[in-house]
Amino acid sequence: xxxxxxxxxxxxxxxxxxxxxxxxxxxxxxxxxxxxxxxxxxxxxxxxxxxxxxxxxxxxxxxxxxxxxxxxxxxxxxxxxxxxxxxxxxxxxxxxxxxxxxxxxxxxxxxxxxxxxxxxxxxxxxxxxxxxxxxxxxxxxxxxxxxxxxxxxxxxxxxxxxxxxxxxxxxxxxxxxxxxxxxxxxxxxxxxxxxxxxxxxxxxxxxxxxxxxxxxxxxxxxxxxxxxxxxxxxxxxxxxxxxxxxxxxxxxxxxxxxxxxxxxxxxxxxxxxxxxxxxxxxxxxxxxxxxxxxxxxxxxxxxxxxxxxxxxxxxxxxxxxxxxxxxxxx
Amino acid sequence: xxxxxxxxxxxxxxxxxxxxxxxxxxxxxxxxxxxxxxxxxxxxxxxxxxxxxxxxxxxxxxxxxxxxxxxxxxxxxxxxxxxxxxxxxxxxxxxxxxxxxxxxxxxxxxxxxxxxxxxxxxxxxxxxxxxxxxxxxxxxxxxxxxxxxxxxxxxxxxxxxxxxxxxxxxxxxxxxxxxxxxxxxxxxxxxxxxxxxxxxxxxxxxxxxxxxxxxxxxxxxxxxxxxxxxxxxxxxxxxxxxxxxxxxxxxxxxxxxxxxxxxxxxxxxxxxxxxxxxxxxxxxxxxxxxxxxxxxxxxxxxxxxxxxxxxxxxxxxxxxxxxxxxxxxxxxxxxxxxxxxxxxxxxxxxxxxxxxxxxxxxxxxxxxxxxxxxxxxxxxxxxxxxxxxxxxxxxxxx
Numbered sequence: 001x002x003x004x005x006x007x008x009x010x011x012x013x014x015x016x017x018x019x020x021x022x023x024x025x026x027x028x029x030x031x032x033x034x035x036x037x038x039x040x041x042x043x044x045x046x047x048x049x050x051x052x053x054x055x056x057x058x059x060x061x062x063x064x065x066x067x068x069x070x071x072x073x074x075x076x077x078x079x080x081x082x083x084x085x086x087x088x089x090x091x092x093x094x095x096x097x098x099x100x101x102x103x104x105x106x107x108x109x110x111x112x113x114x115x116x117x118x119x120x121x122x123x124x125x126x127x128x129x130x131x132x133x134x135x136x137x138x139x140x141x142x143x144x145x146x147x148x149x150x151x152x153x154x155x156x157x158x159x160x161x162x163x164x165x166x167x168x169x170x171x172x173x174x175x176x177x178x179x180x181x182x183x184x185x186x187x188x189x190x191x192x193x194x195x196x197x198x199x200x201x202x203x204x205x206x207x208x209x210x211x212x213x214x215x216x217x218x219x220x221x222x223x224x225x226x227x228x229x230x231x232x233x234x235x236x237x238x239x240x241x242x243x244x245x246x247x248x249x250x251x252x253x254x255x256x257x258x259x260x261x262x263x264x265x266x267x268x269x270x271x272x273x274x275x276x277x278x279x280x281x282x283x284x285x286x287x288x289x290x291x292x293x294x295x296x297x298x299x300x301x302x303x304x305x306x307x308x309x310x311x312x313x314x315x316x317x318x319x320x321x322x323x324x325x326x327x328x329x330x
Numbered sequence: 331x332x333x334x335x336x337x338x339x340x341x342x343x344x345x346x347x348x349x350x351x352x353x354x355x356x357x358x359x360x361x362x363x364x365x366x367x368x369x370x371x372x373x374x375x376x377x378x379x380x381x382x383x384x385x386x387x388x389x390x391x392x393x394x395x396x397x398x399x400x401x402x403x404x405x406x407x408x409x410x411x412x413x414x415x416x417x418x419x420x421x422x423x424x425x426x427x428x429x430x431x432x433x434x435x436x437x438x439x440x441x442x443x444x445x446x447x448x449x450x451x452x453x454x455x456x457x458x459x460x461x462x463x464x465x466x467x468x469x470x471x472x473x474x475x476x477x478x479x480x481x482x483x484x485x486x487x488x489x490x491x492x493x494x495x496x497x498x499x500x501x502x503x504x505x506x507x508x509x510x511x512x513x514x515x516x517x518x519x520x521x522x523x524x525x526x527x528x529x530x531x532x533x534x535x536x537x538x539x540x541x542x543x544x545x546x547x548x549x550x551x552x553x554x555x556x557x558x559x560x561x562x563x564x565x566x567x568x569x570x571x572x573x574x575x576x577x578x579x580x581x582x583x584x585x586x587x588x589x590x591x592x593x594x595x596x597x598x599x600x601x602x603x604x605x606x607x608x609x610x611x612x613x614x615x616x617x618x619x620x621x622x623x624x625x626x627x628x629x630x631x632x633x634x635x636x637x638x639x640x641x642x643x644x645x646x647x648x649x650x651x652x653x654x655x656x657x658x659x660x661x662x663x664x665x666x667x668x669x670x671x672x673x674x675x676x677x678x679x680x681x682x683x684x685x686x687x688x689x690x691x692x693x694x695x696x697x698x699x700x701x702x703x704x705x706x707x708x709x710x711x712x713x714x715x716x717x718x719x720x721x722x723x724x725x726x727x728x
Contacts, residue, residue, distance in 0.1 A: 218419035221386050225490075226433035226480070227407040240423045 047305075049082065053298035057088040061294050091299040095286075098293075101300055103273035104282025109307070111189055111264070111278055112257040115196040119204050119253045120246060122197070127208030128234050132220070142209070149202040153262055156195065161266060164191040187275040191267040196257050204249035211245030212238055251315050255308055279304040332397035332410070332487040334360040334383065334520055339392035341378050341544075352378040354544040356392070360522070365514050366549075367531035368524045370541035370567070376524045377492060379541070383522060384490050385409050396487055407436075409488075412481035416493040418473050420465040426452075426476050427461040433484045451483040454516065455509070471502045478510075482517060489521040495530065507533060528568050532556070540564045557694075562703040565611050565696060571648060574617070574670050576610045577700055585610060585697075588667050589653035590633040592695070592710065599697070599707045608706065611696035614648065614673040619680070620687035629689040630710075635670060637684045646673045649680065651688065 010018075020027045052066060066082035095101050130142055163170060166184030171177055185191035215238050223233035239246055261280045268277040277285075283304070286296045336358040342351050353375040360366050368376040381387040383394055385406035393402045401409045412433070420429050428435075430451060434444045452458055455475040465473055474494060481489060491510075495503045511534060514521055525531055531538045532552045539549040540563070548560040552568075559565035565573045578587035582604055585594045592610070596602050623629040635651035651670045672688060674680065697706040 216417060216419070218415045218417045219421065221384075221406075222413070222415055222419035222421070223432075224386065224406045225384055225411065225413045226484075227436035229405065229407070232436070237421055241421075 047302070050298045050302050052082050052084045054091050054295055054302060055086075055088055056084045056295055057086045058091075058293060058295050060085040088295070091295045092303065095296050095299045095303060098296065099282060099285050100273050101282050101303065104277060104279050105304060105307070107273060107276050107281075108258050108278040108304070111192055111196070111260075111276070112254045114189065114193050115200065115257045116250050116253045118193065118197045119201055120250050123201055123204035123208050123249060124212075124234060124239060124246075126201075126205045127212045128230075128238065130205065130209040131211070131213030132215075132217075132238075142206075145202050145205055148198065153195075153199055156199075157263070157266055160191075160195055161186075164267060185267075187268055187270060189276050192260075192264050192276070192278075195263050195267075196260065200253045200256055204253055207245055207249045207252075208242065211242035215241055247315055251311060254311065258308055332520065333362050333395070334358070334488055334522070335393075335395040336379070336383070337393045337395075339379070339382055339389045339394065341375075341382060341387060342390045351544050353382065353389070356544075356546055358539065358546065358549065360520060362520055363518050365521045365523065365534060365536045367535035367538050368522065368541055369526065369528055369531040369538055370547075372526060374541040375544035376526075376541045378544075380490055380492055380522060380524050383488070384411055384413055410486055411488045411490055412484050412486035413490040413492065414474075414477045414481050414494040416496050418470075418477045418494075418497070420473055420476055420480075422465055424465075425461070426457065426463050426465070426468075429465065429476055430461075430480045430483050432480065447483045447485075448479075451479040454482060454513065455479045470498055471506065474498060474506060478513070482513070487520065489517075489519050491521065491523045493525055494523075496525075496527075503530075510534060529570060532568070538568070540567060542567070558705070558708045559611075559696065560705050562609060562611070562698045562705075565698070565705070569613060571614055571671055571673075573611045573613050573696070575698075576612075576670075577667055578608055578610055580604055580606045580608055590631070592630050592690070592692075594710060598711050602697070602706055607700040609698040609700045609703075611698060612670070612690050613694065614671045615646075616691040616694040617670060617672040617688050618691070619672075619674060619678065620689050622675075623689045626689060626691050628692040630692050630695070632687040632689055633670075635686060635688050637680060637682055637686060638669070640680065640682055642676065645676060647676055647678065647680070648672070649674055651686075 020030075053061070056066075064085065066085065068079045068083055069076055070079045126145070130138060162168070163182050164185040166182050166186075169178035169181040172179060185194070212234075219237055219241070220230075220233045223237045224230065228236055258279070260278065264278045265280060265284075268275060268281055270277065270281075273282065279300075283297050283300045286293045286300065336356050339353055339356040340351065341353040342349055344350075356375075356379055358366075368379060370376050378387060382389045383396075385401065385404060385408075388403060393400055395401065396409055396411070421432065424432065427448060430448045431444050434447060439447075448461070452461060455478050457472070457475055457479060460468070460472065465476065468476070477494070481491075494510075495506050498506060507530060510523075514534075523531075523534060535552060537549055538552050538555050540547040540555060542563045548555055548564045550558075550560075555564055555568045559568060559573075562575070566575065576587045576589075578585045578591075580586075580594065580596050580602060581591075583593065583595065584591045585608060587610060596604055596606075602608070618626055618629070620632045623632075633653065635653055637649050638652050639650040641648040641650075649672045651672055653668050653670060670688070680686070692710045694708075695710040696708050697710065698704065699706055
């Protein structure tokens with residue numbers, strides 16, 4: 001009887017604490033929701049903000065605040081979430097009318113697919129070697145490959161730009177001895193696909209190495225006895241069995257290239273779709289010397305992101321299982 | 331369907347700076363249609379030998395011939411072989427039909443030929459109606475049959491089987507063993523079969539190749555390996571439970587061991603002289619309680635022993651006998667000298683810790699050179715003339 005009155009006299013926090021002590025699961029669950037909410041807000045808010053910008057008519061973009069004053073029961077306050085100033089879904093159509101934005105998307109898509117195919121094929125060969133063969137210097141070589149991804153991409157830009165410009169022959173380091181004159185690759189897919197492939201290769205090699213290393217030797221032996229070469233065994237047996245790993249590497253590469261800005265903005269020097277400018281180039285072309293159409297840029301960003309969102313939703317199960325099972329091994 | 335010939339096959343590999351010889355100068359000549367078992371303890375080189383035949387490993391030295399072709403450096407797919415793996419190795423992402431037809435599809439056989447062969451192979455291993463299943467939906471025995479079907483469908487010259495029954499339970503193992511024998515009869519193909527189970531080797535093969543330490547110890551029909559082992563290793567490896575070994579030395583008229591002596595005329599056997607160190611080998615079933623010595627055509631002297639542990643198996647009793655002052659808890663070396671394992675009739679009245687006498691069947695007493703392990707003779711002839719020991723034994727027989 002006495003305890004009952006005690007409980008009643010305590011506040012809700014004390015009661016919640018009491019129950020949490022008895023059942024710690026509640027705390028973990030509560031923390032999970034808090035963390036979830038935090039990540040959801042931080043990742044989704046930019047998209048919400050883009051949407052707000054996109055549907056706001058261009059004339060009202062710069063006038064007034066996006067945070068409306070709300071008067072309720074005579075008390076006026078600032079609503080803490082930005083809301084559109086007006087409703088203009090027309091922007092999503094104007095986006096395609098003003099510049100051929102679909103072509104920029106196609107460029108990005110083509111660059112991403114080409115790079116992904118190159119990366120997966122080459123990284124598969126490397127992953128096979130690193131994952132399944134024993135040879136002296138293996139760990140050292142792997143380290144060297146991973147070291148490529150330690151360098152900031154900016155470190156490669158100037159030499160690559162010089163090389164892709166094709167104006168002067170490549171010389172031996174520290175000398176004037178010319179080796180060869182590279183073809184002019186600026187404003188062609190080559191100037192982007194080549195560095196993208198090289199930069200995103202190490203991660204894919206690492207992922208595929210852990211996956212290919214886990215396929216039992218017996219299966220490869222069986223395939224070879226049945227009539228494949230080593231290469232045939234890789235593509236007919238090892239790769240299909242490592243599908244989650246291949247999917248992970250492919251999707252990561254695809255997304256990275258699709259969203260790439262740094263190299264493509266430098267290598268595709270013009271913002272014309274016909275010159276292989278990717279999505280970012282397209283978005284920037286809404287900005288002219290005298291106007292900046294924020295609402296169109298926002299709408300284009302949303303349209304541009306959609307394919308990746310769809311890809312991730314479709315492949316997410318594979319990616320998650322791929323990343324975790326790869327992580328278990330090493 | 332072809333002969334298989336290994337000449338001076340040696341495989342060395344580098345294990346962290348240390349050279350390991352997995353197979354050492356292996357010479358084998360296997361006839362068309364033979365069923366050969368490679369048998370030996372783990373690490374004896376049997377799997378490596380198999381892999382050099384399959385082409386999964388290239389030998390450091392030596393050549394491999396299949397039929398009239400030198401296949402030493404050919405890739406596995408061009409050797410006309412098929413293999414059944416220890417871990418079965420079905421492709422998990424393909425159904426049974428695709429697994430079985432994998433090799434045929436790679437070789438671009440016409441579809442109707444593939445269908446016909448797959449059907450026939452499935453029929454042989456009794457897998458009808460399961461062609462659409464995935465490997466993960468099948469039991470261990472069924473998977474094993476798929477693996478065998480995948481091998482026979484290609485109609486290979488040589489079949490390689492690497493411990494195919496190792497992962498099956500005991501009952502299924504015996505069943506699959508009979509099926510394999512039936513299969514061999516039906517296919518009439520050369521089969522190389524690797525196992526560490528000497529019983530499997532005995533029951534299945536035309537000839538057994540016993541391997542140890544990367545070397546071929548003996549290759550002979552199972553009963554020859556059993557009755558006339560070439561050396562101590564083969565003698566100890568073939569037969570279950572294994573042969574009793576007792577170390578001794580040769581005197582002018584006997585073989586003296588620590589606890590007993592046997593009449594022996596050194597002149598009756600080539601390559602042995604007084605003072606030589608020899609090891610006596612007797613199988614458990616060639617030792618009899620002295621009371622039953624009439625059943626033995628050529629019994630030896632009586633040997634005093636005391637029963638230690640009895641293991642009734644149903645059709646026989648394995649009795650561990652201690653000789654002399656032998657104690658149970660002894661080092662392995664002493665145990666072999668002071669202990670005999672005897673297989674006796676299940677109806678015998680015998681108890682633990684009972685003093686009895688046993689006799690050896692002299693016709694099946696093996697002599698080995700202790701130093702080299704080489705067999706000297708596989709039968710100890712009775713000494714008929716001279717010292718009268720035989721007579722005295724004859725008296726005691728009455």
